[in-house]
Amino acid sequence: MNILFIGDIVGDRAVTELCSWLPGFRAERHVGLVVANAENCAPTGLGMAEAQVRELLAAGVDVITGGNHSWDSEESVKLLELPQVLRPLNIGAHISGRGLLRLDTPAGEVTVVNLADHSAMRSVKAIEDTFRPAYGAWRDADPRGLVLVDYHGDHVLEKQIFARAVDGVATAVLGTHSHEATIPLHVLPGGTGFVTEVGMTGPADGVQGFSYDILVKGLRETGDPFSGGIPGPSGGPVVLGAVLLETDGKRTVRVERITW
Template identity: 60%
Template sequence: MIVLFFGDVVGQEATEFLIKRLQQLRDHYRADLVIANAENSAPDGLGTTAWQADSLLAGGVDVITGGNHSWDSPESVLALDNPRVLRPLNLTEGVPGRGSLTLDVGDETVTVINLADACAMKSVRAAAGRFVPAYQAWTEATRTGTVIVDYHGDHVLEKQIFARTVDGAAAAVLGTHTHEATLPLHVLPGGTAFVTDVGMTGPTGGVQGFGYDVFVAGMRSSGNPFEFGIPRPISGPIVLGAVLMEIEHGKTVRLERLS
């Protein structure tokens, strides 16, 4: 089974960029499953609108994962009604959306699980008082067939420890959230692919795909880069943050980065 995973899609331009190339990429790599983290794909970079979700799914993405921005707008929350749009699993009941999906890929069963670390979720109002540690959620989750994890987190250490902990039980633990692609690609001894951060599919020249002037003004004004809010995604050349995995019997046998 060939799996393509795209890191955080940032803004409208990046969404359209990916949609235009998805079918070509699927065909070229003979991908059986395509997953994309799209929690920043809205025009303002905050959340996923119904248009982005529907367009990505129609364009060739099979599962959309999320993170701390999954509830940033009412439309983002509505997008979570789609069973193929995930948000972090490790929350108690009552938060909109679902954190895992089991689907048939050819003659194989695959479970996609979306998790997040505490740092990524600390300022999410929808998750206030409802956060559950990622490994606890993993142990309680229904996992059928080949398991692929989007681990949306800030901390390199936590990502690495989690991957080692589930080595052999997950086919892949793929880090998202920092938008900065990490160079090393790992296939752990038990057959789990691990990437600290897949990186963003988004515009270059800014800060994590966003314009930087507002952040700089806040930093200079009070030392708080978020004093004046979060700017819109910058317009610029799009970088592709993606990895390809070849998985056999629930274990990764090949892992490479696409650019």
């Protein structure tokens, strides 16, 4: 089965451009499953918005994953009730949302797991206190069938160690959160596909997809780039950050970067 994984989607323009492209690509490349990290898909770039989530699902995204921005607004939190929308698994069970989804596909059962590292989650104070290590949550998750992991984190080392630890069990570990794609595309010895950072689907002329003027002004004038608030997504051309996995049973046999 061919699986498309789309990195952090930033803003509503990115959603619109992605959704106009996705159905044709899915048909052309015989994609059986599409997973997208969309925690930044709201027009502000912070959290999710219902219009954009519905647009993604209608265009052919099967599962939406998240991270530290999954709780940025009441609307975003409400969307965690949708069965197709995940947030990191390794936080308290009493926190809204779920971190694992099992679904049936023509290729058999698929488990999608959303994990995060502590550095990614520390900005969410109400949730940080419930954080547990990703590997412990993984070990208790009972993943079955073909297993995809969105590992939302800052630390390259943690992502790479985790991928090695689950090699041969997970079909793929795909890194998100930093928005800056890494070059190497790995198929580990046990058959686990691994990309340290898939990259961003959003405006390429900003910082992590966001306009930078206010941030630069804040840094220059106060030493704090966020003293003037967080700006919205940049207005420049949108780029795609994604990878296409070719799988055979529960193993990945090929990883291809997809971009425009």
